[in-house]
Amino acid sequence: MNRAMNIKGQHEMHPGAETLSAFTEQALSAKERGEVLAHLAVCGRCRQVVALAREAAGAEVAATRHEVVRPRAWWRSWGLAVVPVSAMAATALIAFYVHERAAQRTSDVAKLEQQQPNEKAASPPQALPQSPAQAAPPAPATPVDAPTKPRETERPDEARRKPAAEPDETAGAPPAAPPDAPRAESIGGTLPSRVGPAETPGFERHGMAFARAGAPADDKSPSGSSIYDEEHKKRADEAAEERHQSVAKAATPAGLHDSEVDETKIDKTEIDKTGIDKTSIDNAGSAPAESPTAQSSEQVEVNSQQLQPQPVPDVSAGSLMRMRSSAISPARMATPIHLPSGLPALSVASSDHFVLAIDKKGTLFFSDDSGLAWRKVKRQWTGRAILVRKKNSEDAAAPAAAPEGPGSNSTADALSHPETIFELFNDQNDLWLSADGRFWTAK
Amino acid sequence: MASAETVATVPETASEPKTETLAPQGAIDRRLLDELWRASDGPGWELTRDEFDTTVADVGGAWNFGLEAGAVATSEQQADYFRGVRLDDLVLARACAAGNERAWEQFIARHRQPLIRAGIAITGSETVGRDLADQLYAELFGLNTREGQRSCPLLSYRGRGSLMGWLRTTLAQRHVDHLRRTRRLKPLDDPMDEIDAPAAEAPAQTPAAELSQLQQAIEQALRERDAEERFLLAAYYLDGQTLMQIARTLGVHEATVSRKLRRATDSTRKQVLKNLQRDGLSRRAAEEALGADPRDIEVNLKKLLQNSQTEAFKEQAAL
Numbered sequence: 001m002n003r004a005m006n007i008k009g010q011h012e013m014h015p016g017a018e019t020l021s022a023f024t025e026q027a028l029s030a031k032e033r034g035e036v037l038a039h040l041a042v043c044g045r046c047r048q049v050v051a052l053a054r055e056a057a058g059a060e061v062a063a064t065r066h067e068v069v070r071p072r073a074w075w076r077s078w079g080l081a082v083v084p085v086s087a088m089a090a091t092a093l094i095a096f097y098v099h100e101r102a103a104q105r106t107s108d109v110a111k112l113e114q115q116q117p118n119e120k121a122a123s124p125p126q127a128l129p130q131s132p133a134q135a136a137p138p139a140p141a142t143p144v145d146a147p148t149k150p151r152e153t154e155r156p157d158e159a160r161r162k163p164a165a166e167p168d169e170t171a172g173a174p175p176a177a178p179p180d181a182p183r184a185e186s187i188g189g190t191l192p193s194r195v196g197p198a199e200t201p202g203f204e205r206h207g208m209a210f211a212r213a214g215a216p217a218d219d220k221s222p223s224g225s226s227i228y229d230e231e232h233k234k235r236a237d238e239a240a241e242e243r244h245q246s247v248a249k250a251a252t253p254a255g256l257h258d259s260e261v262d263e264t265k266i267d268k269t270e271i272d273k274t275g276i277d278k279t280s281i282d283n284a285g286s287a288p289a290e291s292p293t294a295q296s297s298e299q300v301e302v303n304s305q306q307l308q309p310q311p312v313p314d315v316s317a318g319s320l321m322r323m324r325s326s327a328i329s330p331a332r333m334a335t336p337i338h339l340p341s342g343l344p345a346l347s348v349a350s351s352d353h354f355v356l357a358i359d360k361k362g363t364l365f366f367s368d369d370s371g372l373a374w375r376k377v378k379r380q381w382t383g384r385a386i387l388v389r390k391k392n393s394e395d396a397a398a399p400a401a402a403p404e405g406p407g408s409n410s411t412a413d414a415l416s417h418p419e420t421i422f423e424l425f426n427d428q429n430d431l432w433l434s435a436d437g438r439f440w441t442a443k
Numbered sequence: 444m445a446s447a448e449t450v451a452t453v454p455e456t457a458s459e460p461k462t463e464t465l466a467p468q469g470a471i472d473r474r475l476l477d478e479l480w481r482a483s484d485g486p487g488w489e490l491t492r493d494e495f496d497t498t499v500a501d502v503g504g505a506w507n508f509g510l511e512a513g514a515v516a517t518s519e520q521q522a523d524y525f526r527g528v529r530l531d532d533l534v535l536a537r538a539c540a541a542g543n544e545r546a547w548e549q550f551i552a553r554h555r556q557p558l559i560r561a562g563i564a565i566t567g568s569e570t571v572g573r574d575l576a577d578q579l580y581a582e583l584f585g586l587n588t589r590e591g592q593r594s595c596p597l598l599s600y601r602g603r604g605s606l607m608g609w610l611r612t613t614l615a616q617r618h619v620d621h622l623r624r625t626r627r628l629k630p631l632d633d634p635m636d637e638i639d640a641p642a643a644e645a646p647a648q649t650p651a652a653e654l655s656q657l658q659q660a661i662e663q664a665l666r667e668r669d670a671e672e673r674f675l676l677a678a679y680y681l682d683g684q685t686l687m688q689i690a691r692t693l694g695v696h697e698a699t700v701s702r703k704l705r706r707a708t709d710s711t712r713k714q715v716l717k718n719l720q721r722d723g724l725s726r727r728a729a730e731e732a733l734g735a736d737p738r739d740i741e742v743n744l745k746k747l748l749q750n751s752q753t754e755a756f757k758e759q760a761a762l
Binding site: 016017018019020021022024025026027028029032034035037038040041042044045047048049050051052053054055056057058059060063 | 509527557560561562563564565599600601603604605607608609611612613614615616618619620623670671672673674676677678681682684688691692694
């Protein structure tokens with residue numbers, strides 16, 4: 001039957017190459033496609049043409065795809081490098097992030113140091129080896145009924161503001177080389193301030209500061225060296241400066257005026273002289289009030305002025321002076337406070353072995369063991385806490401009692417019954433008060 | 444604006460359809476011509492605007508813009524039709540037919556190697572494929588003359604489908620025709636003949652009357668099949684094409700072809716049985732007439748399909 005087919009006759013009825021090509025490429029209309037399909041159903045020749053053309057097109061597509069694949073091989077070769085490149089990029093990114101974070105921390109520390117009391121820059125840190133007594137744990141506050149209370153009627157502010165050339169009236173002795181002056185400077189750091197324990201019963205005592213203070217001071221320095229020795233003091237300053245480079249590197253506070261710097265220097269000189277006096281008294285055995293604990297307390301008090309919280313903008317100079325009394329020693333500054341939040345302390349205040357600290361996030365922490373263990377204080381204030389400081393009742397009473405002169409009863413009562421009040425400022429300069437550091441009430 | 448007279452002056456090859464009979468009664472919209480001129484690369488091939496307009500009129504008139512013969516195409520219908528025309532290939536082909544050297548350079552750069560690859564793929568032999576491609580290339584270049592005039596097959600390309608597809612199909616046509624000529628009347632699908640022969644010359648296990656009834660029933664059943672089902676049956680059972688080849692030809696998924704093929708087979712068999720029962724056979728007798736194996740129908744299918752007449756194409760082969 002097939003052999004009887006008239007191919008020529010069918011050939012004349014075959015669709016053209018263009019029609020078959022359009023059929024293969026789906027370029028015909030539905031009607032035309034149906035016609036071609038009907039022809040293909042009965043025409044083996046056209047079916048074969050279409051099949052071969054389609055096969056050739058498939059081969060061409062494969063060849064083209066093969067050509068296109070060649071550049072892909074180039075990409076693939078680079079694609080293998082994507083993994084290590086990505087890993088390197090990720091590593092670089094992480095390193096950059098860590099570096100930025102470290103830089104941020106550095107800047108934060110610098111800011112914190114800049115926020116420290118102005119006297120820190122005015123009086124370079126000086127340190128000398130401490131005595132074993134000074135390195136001992138913090139002693140309790142000196143009893144208010146101490147047998148001897150030298151200069152108890154003298155206000156700390158007045159003592160600080162005494163000029164260097166002005167003789168110490170209460171000491172009654174000529175200026176002499178203070179045997180414990182270097183010690184006081186080593187612990188006190190940059191702002192020596194002679195605030196005796198009897199004068200400020202609520203002064204700070206930081207056992208940690210004592211424990212971390214360093215080498216013991218020469219407590220048995222000759223008491224006979226009562227002559228003020230400038231060279232000796234310079235050497236002591238240089239030694240202290242070497243030992244406390246980190247503290248000495250602090251930038252000079254911009255808010256501190258030159259006059260204040262001078263006053264601070266004067267205070268330090270005065271402290272030196274006072275130390276001489278005390279040492280002389282101790283050696284003579286005629287003044288039982290200056291016990292080693294008292295000396296340490298005094299030095300701790302001096303040290304506590306190193307870590308000065310950043311005052312709120314409207315804090316007056318008087319407030320600044322009061323804030324100094326609630327600061328923490330520079331030894332603590334040298335040994336950063338490790339708060340449970342892991343953030344650096346923004347503001348620290350302490351009273352006895354109670355320490356309050358605000359981290360950078362504004363969280364308040366409380367420690368009743370001089371900073372060994374911290375507990376978070378439940379938030380009882382609005383806004384973000386930025387400053388905590390200690391305000392003693394005598395601070396408020398002292399200005400009023402000062403005009404009354406030494407030995408006035410009101411001042412004595414205030415000092416004998418100190419009531420520590422912690423103050424907390426938020427970022428809106430609102431104030432909260434607390435007697436124990438844990439329960440706060442808005443003022 | 445091109446007119447019907449312009450369309451009539453388009454040069455034609457002997458194998459091309461008569462444009463006079465398919466020429467549109469309406470002219471091509473001038474704005475459409477301007478738009479097509481801007482879209483084409485005619486100026487790049489040194490094609491004048493008049494030549495371009497003539498070409499467009501030829502292309503539109505050859506198929507009457509895809510409409511029935513005698514229908515008048517509107518501007519929208521003309522625009523729709525030309526959206527499916529490969530204008531860039533059309534202009535390139537016409538420029539090559541006109542002898543533009545730059546166009547030939549472009550043609551060679553685009554289609555020379557693909558043409559050779561197509562020839563190799565069609566013939567299955569690199570030597571034969573290259574010879575086939577070179578022979579067509581020589582004809583395309585106009586080395587052949589017909590009645591004293593240079594004949595270029597590219598003039599028969601009217602932009603329906605890609606130029607490369609047209610070239611491939613032309614190569615396939617030539618290859619198939621060559622095989623058919625060289626093998627005289629021997630069909631290409633000899634293996635199918637091997638299968639067909641026993642079926643055609645199968646010993647008559649059934650009476651002749653029943654065979655005659657079966658023949659008529661099959662013819663009637665196949666006649667009732669639509670074009671797609673007949674194509675599927677022929678391509679799969681007669682040509683031995685795979686489902687994938689058929690799917691590529693139809694542009695559908697292989698699974699679709701398989702499903703349609705099974706449906707066509709089942710419906711054809713049911714129709715044959717129904718026809719046999721209508722002619723007086725019982726169902727059991729009808730099934731026995733078909734035989735246990737439904738593939739026995741294929742023998743008759745080929746015979747019947749090859750003898751089927753189609754009125755779809757009156758077009759002559761291009762070459």
